[in-house]
Amino acid sequence: MENLNIYNPVKIHFGGGLIGEAGKIAKKYSDTALIVTGKNSMQKSGTLGKLVKILKDAGVAPIIFDGITPNPTINEIDSAAGIAKEKKAGLIIGLGGGSPLDSAKAVAVAAKGNIPVWSYLKTPAEEALPVITIVSTSGTGSEVNRYSVMTNPETGEKPGFGYECMYPKEAIIDPEIMLSMPPYVTAATGFDVFVHAFEAFTGKAKNAFSSAYCMQVFYLLKDNLVKAYDEPDNIEARGNMALASALAGLAIDISGVGIIHAMEHPVSGNYPNVAHGAGLAALTIESMKYNLESCKRDFMLIAHHFGIKRAGKSEDEYAAALIEKIQGILAALNLNIGLKDLGVEKSKLAKIAGEAFTTMGFAVQNNPAEAGEKEVLKLLEASY
Ligand code: NDP
Ligand code: MN
Numbered sequence: 001m002e003n004l005n006i007y008n009p010v011k012i013h014f015g016g017g018l019i020g021e022a023g024k025i026a027k028k029y030s031d032t033a034l035i036v037t038g039k040n041s042m043q044k045s046g047t048l049g050k051l052v053k054i055l056k057d058a059g060v061a062p063i064i065f066d067g068i069t070p071n072p073t074i075n076e077i078d079s080a081a082g083i084a085k086e087k088k089a090g091l092i093i094g095l096g097g098g099s100p101l102d103s104a105k106a107v108a109v110a111a112k113g114n115i116p117v118w119s120y121l122k123t124p125a126e127e128a129l130p131v132i133t134i135v136s137t138s139g140t141g142s143e144v145n146r147y148s149v150m151t152n153p154e155t156g157e158k159p160g161f162g163y164e165c166m167y168p169k170e171a172i173i174d175p176e177i178m179l180s181m182p183p184y185v186t187a188a189t190g191f192d193v194f195v196h197a198f199e200a201f202t203g204k205a206k207n208a209f210s211s212a213y214c215m216q217v218f219y220l221l222k223d224n225l226v227k228a229y230d231e232p233d234n235i236e237a238r239g240n241m242a243l244a245s246a247l248a249g250l251a252i253d254i255s256g257v258g259i260i261h262a263m264e265h266p267v268s269g270n271y272p273n274v275a276h277g278a279g280l281a282a283l284t285i286e287s288m289k290y291n292l293e294s295c296k297r298d299f300m301l302i303a304h305h306f307g308i309k310r311a312g313k314s315e316d317e318y319a320a321a322l323i324e325k326i327q328g329i330l331a332a333l334n335l336n337i338g339l340k341d342l343g344v345e346k347s348k349l350a351k352i353a354g355e356a357f358t359t360m361g362f363a364v365q366n367n368p369a370e371a372g373e374k375e376v377l378k379l380l381e382a383s384y
Pocket of ligand 1: 037038039040041042045068069070071072096097098099100102136137138139140141142145146147148149177178179180181182185188189192249252276277
């Protein structure tokens with residue numbers, strides 16, 4: 001029997017229109033909030049304007065930092081932290097996809113200290129400003145976990161980090177905000193949810209708690225991942241994908257990710273125009289083939305949750321049927337792509353393989369099948 005320590009303190013508010021509660025929630029923490037968001041989408045959809053009004057009406061003064069780019073850089077985070085300090089913000093509100101939410105958590109740490117955010121990879125953070133997440137993609141699961149992923153633009157390194165003080169205090173998951181996601185964002189972020197659940201469910205650190213979340217995620221993905229893409233206005237499908245995102249975010253908070261994420265981070269770290277979920281899409285099928293023998297039973301269980309009929313299939317055939325199913329889903333999402341399609345240069349694959357270990361070593365170690373740098377390079381080549 002293994003010992004387990006399970007902890008997640010995030011208060012979750014799920015429901016259509018719940019952004020309306022943001023003022024009341026924010027007021028519990030501070031009278032001054034720094035909103036950390038991206039450059040376009042939340043302005044265009046009107047969500048940022050709405051949030052500003054909601055906060056003001058509740059007596060919370062909003063300060064806006066709207067300089068976060070997809071795959072956020074440490075420079076953006078340090079700038080936002082500087083503003084939080086200067087304006088004495090007592091609360092950080094992340095508004096947007098994983099990039100602004102991850103940034104909000106990192107800003108909350110950096111605003112409490114006197115060192116650049118990159119230093120916190122080595123120096124554990126003991127305290128952070130309170131964070132509220134208002135998520136607009138589904139997604140990274142960042143809305144409910146402690147992780148933050150940031151890029152050093154000088155080197156291309158893109159590590160993830162997460163300390164206990166970085167858990168958001170409260171998460172507002174309002175699927176109406178997700179209705180404006182364009183098809184490509186819906187597809188890429190939705191596929192990210194699958195990879196979180198797949199890697200948490202098959203990884204060495206899996207346990208009963210994370211597996212319970214993952215099984216519900218597979219079940220939700222089966223009926224809603226492609227539907228949300230095909231029917232962007234379907235609020236039911238959007239809501240189910242938002243639930244799946246949060247559940248998978250809780251699962252990786254407990255059990256971590258694996259080799260697919262370990263390889264993807266250096267891909268989008270070195271090529272910031274690559275959407276995280278699209279990078280994952282390029283890497284998943286070869287990684288599934290690589291892992292199949294190490295966790296065949298898990299593949300079969302996932303196949304079952306995806307509604308694949310066992311019929312007369314042998315164990316090998318049934319496990320392999322899951323890979324075919326995922327290939328079909330990728331095709332339906334228009335994400336049947338290789339690294340080449342994402343603009344990755346072949347000459348960069350060795351650097352990417354190295355960084356999978358230096359920046360995401362814990363994820364390689366968590367992978368069900370053992371892999372050294374040679375094997376990772378081979379996987380990258382096969383995914384090209
Ligand atoms: P992003 O937050 O990077 O957003 C991607 C794009 O979608 C942006 O152009 C953004 O616009 C746009 N967008 C976001 N929401 C909407 C919306 N509702 N309507 C229209 N457009 C929208 O995408 P992700 O959510 O995939 O986050 C990716 C980041 O999260 C990566 O850095 C990844 O490594 C990290 N990550 C973190 C994890 C964690 O556990 N913390 C786990 C997995 C990944 P704009 O920029 O204008 O806002
Ligand atoms: Mn991910």
